[in-house]
Amino acid sequence: MCPGLVATAAFHYYRRAMAMLTNVSVSLGLVVCMASSISAQGRPPGATPTPAELSGEWQRHRLALPMSPLVTHEVVARELDRLDARARNGFAGRPAGVFRREVIGQSVEGRPIWHVTIGSGPMPVLLWSQMHGDEATATSALLDLMAYIDRTDPGGDHRWLDRLTLHIVPMLNPDGAERFQRRNAQGIDINRDAARVQTPEGRALMALRDRLSPVVGFNLHNQNWRTSVGRPPQPAAISLLSVAYDEARTENDGRRLTKRLGAVVRDALEPFAAGRIGRYDDEFEPRAFGDLVTRAGTPVLLIETGPWPGPDEQADRDLVRLNFVALAAALEALASGTVAQADPTRYERLPENEQRLMHTIIRNARVVVDAGVAPFVGDIGVVTSRRVVDQGGTRTLVTQGRVEDLGDLSVYGALVEVDARGRTVTPVFDPAAVPGARVVVARGRPTRTPIALGAPAAFWVLEPLEEAGSYRLVEVLTIK
Ligand SMILES: [Zn+2]
Incomplete structure (x- = not known):
């Protein structure tokens, strides 16, 4: 018998992240017992996709978007409208209501900030992108990810939808995106506004966090193209940070979870970017969202997209692909419970970023x-x-x-x-x-x-x- 019920019960236990790391055997049982039929990709439904398979899924299902710096708020609106229209007849093969959209605030210049909810599982996960207007790669990846979930039902067993509830805020800073500038229209760096919340964009994000109390958050950025990793210096294509919540950088269950997720992301990306994955210093920043959201009880993994060689359009595609694979692997690890098996030292031993x-x-x-x-x-x-x-x-x-x-x-x-x-x-x-x-x-x-x-x-x-x-x-x- 499949221990599906046991696994579902275990996921309630999961609801606070600290429980997550005790369910390894249950999750493994679930994965094994679903191997009875084979999917179109030749993978048993429920089996964890390999990084190469995730990359192939991105290639098959990605949206026809402009290169990410050229994705405007209007483009995001258009894609969300399309998903909304599809979702009225069901989403990911599920009845209507699995995909929901609301406006959680207006930018300084009155552009709506959207919050998309996908799934109905007991584990709320918050992902936001582009709080810096000129850091666009992850917005494209999030749009692709939503299309992928709709078209494929990842895992083939509704597990993302049944075990996770994804809360996605694509493009938190639409005014900055319009100008392709870091700051919002007030001239404030939203990521230094988490304590005072004087920006409408920051207020909307913090209010959403407080309303949902997600078990984990993903804060998605781009880093300076001078960022390097290792010797001789390689481009830091993706840099990770298990965000601290205090000056002492105390390790708690939440930080252990984001370190394990960092390890999952590293392992997912290494086939494409070996030696090009770095780690940020985890010094506590008392004004930043990742830090204060983590302190509020939602541990945050920061994912920063960096430099990549090649012509602009090709490099942009490669980086969107890396983002997609990173996020899909992390969500899959959360949904399947395999995150509990991830080795946090795979994150901790990543070389630190440099500017070389x-x-x-x-x-x-x-x-x-x-x-x-x-x-x-x-x-x-x-x-x-x-x-x-x-x-x-x-x-x-x-x-x-x-x-x-x-x-x-x-x-x-x-x-x-x-x-x-x-x-x-x-x-x-x-x-x-x-x-x-x-x-x-x-x-x-x-x-x-x-x-x-x-x-x-x-x-x-x-x-x-x-x-x-x-x-x-x-x-x-x-x-x-
Ligand atoms: Zn940033």
Whole structure:
């Protein structure tokens, strides 16, 4: 006999997170006994999907969204409307009512902040994204996740719906998202407003937490693209934090739960991002939502999306995919109870984040920063900034590379490495010159755009010719 009833009873015991870690054997029994029929994916219903399977599910079911920095509040509204319309005829194969939506507040500029509820299980789970308006990756992942739940009923046995109640706030800061800026329209960093709650967005989130008392929360952000992990520095694609609730960083059942969830996320992402998963220092921040929500009794796992190599659209897709796999694996572990088996040291032993990544490093060049300045052998580090501009009603992501550092940059990593050994790298002295041209780097002819900290990242890459000061232009290197 399947111990389904035992498992259901056990999930009531779960209702406070501390009970969660005692139910391993029951959950395992449940998983094993459901192996009697095989799903379309070749997986027995109820079996835990592998990371590769979750990635495949994302590929199959993801929505046709613009790249995440271009997902506006209007796009979120449209997708929620669609889900709402589908949900009227049932959601995830269930009768109507499994998917519910409400407005929990208005942004400073009057945009509605939505709260979507999915499922009716005894374990409320809160997920919110984009409290920083220019941190958009997880909003796309949450929209994809909702579509995935509707279309597939994860697990094939309604266990997400029966055991969890998901409370999803996609895009907490719609005014910031509209401007692609961190702060809300008052100029406040909402994630430093958890104590005073002077922002309507922060008030809405805190009131929702107090109303629901979720057993766990997921606070979803993007981190600086200079964030690195390990040696040599790798891009920190995803960084995790089991959030502290006091200065002493006391470990309690809630923190043990978020550490186990951190371990689940690490294991789910390693097939795609080995060596690119980091951990934040868990210093207590008395103004932040994660910290105060954890202190209020909802332990929070912070998931920060970071840098990833490749063209913007491809990198964005890869990062949304990582977010989806992370969240789906974490929810699956909560719904199946397998989180109890996760080893918290898999989280604790993640390397800590550092800020040692550049977008591009041109290494070992003979660098001439301006005509008349003595050359040196060294590296040029470039970082990029991103903004969204509205061009005649069409939003576009614009990136701009700037020189961040010069000299010995051997301790830094980069998304793009350029080996310029044997080459001379200079400013663009003549915008009209094309590769192959013979150029002269003359003394006493300074340019208005020398290679300097903060300058746009545009360079000539040169090969010396026999005549002193004379070169062949190999490449005009512009980093955007
Ligand atoms: Zn953030």
